[in-house]
Amino acid sequence: MQSAKQFCCKVGYPCVVRPSYVLSGAAMNVAYSDSDLERFLNNAVAVSKEQPVVISKFIQEAKEIDVDAVACDGQVVAVAISEHVENAGVHSGDATLVTPPQDITPKTLERIKAIVHAIGQELQVTGPFNLQLIAKTLGVDLVALATQVTMGEEVEPVGLMAGTGIVGVKVPQFSFSRLAGADVVLGVEMTSTGEVACFGENRCEAYLKAMLSTGFKIPKKNILLTIGSYKVSQETRVVPLGAEQGSISFSSSPQNKSELLSTVHTLESLGYSLYASLGTADFYTEHGIKVGLRER
Numbered sequence: 001m002q003s004a005k006q007f008c009c010k011v012g013y014p015c016v017v018r019p020s021y022v023l024s025g026a027a028m029n030v031a032y033s034d035s036d037l038e039r040f041l042n043n044a045v046a047v048s049k050e051q052p053v054v055i056s057k058f059i060q061e062a063k064e065i066d067v068d069a070v071a072c073d074g075q076v077v078a079v080a081i082s083e084h085v086e087n088a089g090v091h092s093g094d095a096t097l098v099t100p101p102q103d104i105t106p107k108t109l110e111r112i113k114a115i116v117h118a119i120g121q122e123l124q125v126t127g128p129f130n131l132q133l134i135a136k137t138l139g140v141d142l143v144a145l146a147t148q149v150t151m152g153e154e155v156e157p158v159g160l161m162a163g164t165g166i167v168g169v170k171v172p173q174f175s176f177s178r179l180a181g182a183d184v185v186l187g188v189e190m191t192s193t194g195e196v197a198c199f200g201e202n203r204c205e206a207y208l209k210a211m212l213s214t215g216f217k218i219p220k221k222n223i224l225l226t227i228g229s230y231k232v233s234q235e236t237r238v239v240p241l242g243a244e245q246g247s248i249s250f251s252s253s254p255q256n257k258s259e260l261l262s263t264v265h266t267l268e269s270l271g272y273s274l275y276a277s278l279g280t281a282d283f284y285t286e287h288g289i290k291v292g293l294r295e296r
Contacts, residue, residue, distance in 0.1 A: 001038065001041065004037060004041060004053075004055055005034055005037060007055055008031065008034070008037055008055065011057040012057070013031060013032050013033060014030050014031060014032045014058040014060070015030070015031050015037070015055055015056065015057055015058055016028065016029075016030055016031075016054075016055065016056050016057075016058045016188060017029050017030075017031055017037065017040040017041060017044055017053060017054075017055055018044070018053065018054045018055070018056070018188075019044035019045075019047050019048035019051065019053050019054075020048055020051035020052055020053065020054065021048055021051050022047055022048055024091065024093060024189070024190035025091045025093075025188055025189045025190050026047055026189060027040070027043045027044045027046070027047040027048075027189070028044075028091075028188045028189050029043070029187070029188060029189065030058050030089065030187065030188055037055075041053060058089070059088060060087075060088075060089070061087055061088075062087060062088040063083060063084060063087070063088065063103075063104075064083075064084040064086075064087070064088040064090075064092070064095070065081060065082070065083050065084065065101070065104070065112065066081070066082040066083075066084070066092060066097060066130070067079065067080070067081055067082075067112060067116055067130060068080040068081075068082070068128070068130055068142060069116050069120065069128070069129055069130065070127065070128050070129075070142055070145050070146045070149060071120035071125040071126060071127070071129065071149070072126055072149040072155065073124060073126055074120050074121040074122075074123070074124040074125060074126075075120065075121070075157075076116055076117050076120040076121075076125075077145065077149065077155055077156075077157040077158060077159075078140060078142060078145055078157070078158040078159070078161065079112075079113060079116050079159065079160045079161065080099060080140075080142065080161050081099065081100065081101050081104070081109070081112060081160070082097040082098065082099035082101065082170075083097065083098050083099070083101040083102065083103065083104055084096065084097055085097070085098065085207075086186070089187065089188060090186045090187065090188070091186070091187070091188055091189060091190035091191075091192075092190075093172065093190040093192055093195065094172045094174075094186050094190050094191055094192040095172065096169060096170065096171045096172065096207070096210075097169065097170040098167060098168070098169050098170075098203050098206075098207075099163070099167075099168050100161070100162055100163035100167070102167070102203050109160070113160055126149055126150060127146050127149060127150045128142065128143075128146035136166075136168065136199060139161070139163070140158055140161055145158070165201075166199050166200065166201060166206075167199065167200055167201070167202055167203045167205075167206045168197055168198070168199050168206060169197070169198060169199075169200075169203060169206040169207045169209075169210045170195055170196070170197040170210065171195070171196055171197075171198075171207070171210040171211055171213075171214060172192035172194070172195055172214075173192055173193060173194035173195060173196060173214040173215070174191065174192050174193060174214075175193045194214075196210050196213040196214050197210065198210040198213060219272065221272065221273060222272065222273045222274075222275060223267060223272045223273070223274055223275070224275045224276065224294060225264065225274060225275070225276040225280050225284075225291070226276070226277060226280070227256050227257055227260060227276070227280050257280065257283045257284070261284075261287060264284055264289055264291075265289060268289050268290065273292065274289065274290065274291045274292065275291065275292045275293070275294040276291050276292075276293070276294060277293075277294060278293060281293045281294075
């Protein structure tokens with residue numbers, strides 16, 4: 001416990017506490033203080049008694065990127081990149097993923113490729129590593145390719161797969177309405193009960209298809225905007241409130257309200273009645289958008 005506290009003090013809170021060899025990030029948490037650390041370490045030990053607990057610095061407000069690759073004797077033959085819509089800190093099982101990436105710069109892509117090739121070479125990987133299959137989008141069956149190299153067959157290197165002109169979006173599916181007392185705020189431990197992947201000509205089409213596939217109902221009349229306070233939050237989801245209303249939630253930061261200004265203008269022009277909590281309502285009212293105040 002003492003060495004864990006010393007490490008967290010050295011790198012600075014918040015830190016991620018991760019038990020080893022558990023499913024869906026069970027007992028994985030972000031500690032913001034010594035008291036958090038003690039509680040989370042005890043939970044981690046309870047679910048994985050025989051294995052070490054990994055503690056690392058938690059980087060806030062960062063973009064998470066999934067890289068799926070296949071290598072043969074350390075030589076990477078295929079690389080697929082998916083970017084998370086939510087900020088880092090939401091379990092990948094609960095997150096929304098887009099591939100090919102839409103907002104990653106060429107410099108970042110080159111950096112990612114260099115890292116993937118270096119790791120594949122250093123570990124002399126043969127087969128898949130960190131594989132989450134989204135084969136249709138990229139036009140390459142990664143499972144078949146991984147099987148070929150594992151069995152020792154020669155394959156034609158594919159390299160970085162840029163896609164086939166369509167975009168895939170994976171979204172989580174939740175069962176909060178069926179689970180009494182469930183905490184709806186997303187974090188590093190997975191809470192989703194399913195996933196849906198859909199495809200479209202652009203990310204908006206693919207995202208909407210995926211959301212509708214999870215049972216999400218497009219609001220017909222009222223929309224509650226919960227864009228958050230100036231306190232950091234990991235919640236980034238769209239939650240239906242009923243047949244004629246919905247709630248749109250985004251991770252909170254001072255920039256989010258400004259970045260969503262044009263989107264909120266569009267919602268108003270579409271005829272929706274907009275509601276928000278005090279801070280959000282004040283901001284958009286000041287920018288000429290009619291937003292009603294919803295009491296907590």
